[in-house]
Amino acid sequence: DGGITQSPKYLFRKEGQNVTLSCEQNLNHDAMYWYRQDPGQGLRLIYYSQIVNDFQKGDIAEGYSVSREKKESFPLTVTSAQKNPTAFYLCASSIVPFWGNQPQHFGDGTRLSIL
């Protein structure tokens, strides 16, 4: 079945470490997105990519980096510059870039915690 796979489900980071969250999709979607979810808040857009080898900052990109070397993969790196990284991270994709007007698909998320 087609879908989005995020790994790992739970991730722990020590202070000063970079960690990378994986997101893979086999839906043949052009556009992929990373969101952050904090308790009591709506999802916030970190980065998005409309096509391979291109990506754009979202609303809260500071302390994060991404790459899009393959259509099916959009990994997110949480760098040591992100001072409050503990959150739930969701990856999403849509068939075309103008995705607000298209149905989106989400992964099951990765919960990141600081040790």
Add this chain to the structure above:
Amino acid sequence: KNEVEQSPQNLTAQEGEFITINCSYSVGISALHWLQQHPGGGIVSLFMLSSGKKKHGRLIATINIQEKHSSLHITASHPRDSAVYICAVKGGSGGGADGLTFGKGTHLIIQP
């Protein structure tokens, strides 16, 4: 930027009850989404609306563009409907990959 308000924030009901969750937004939109987030965290897209009404099984979503308001209804609610329901809007004239504005969600618990 659009402001999205959902009500209620929390809702506990008995199995079989008719459930209504509301979503209001501040500026005109091109599309509104209703999402369901399961206790494990994964999100499923339920509906995408730009006008009128959509129905899928026991779920009904309506939108009133003039009043900037949408409702999600669940008929004959069941404990498996327990989840967080999230409203999200795409503002403006459509196009532009700037993502969505999300509400904070409504936490629904259906008791047997």
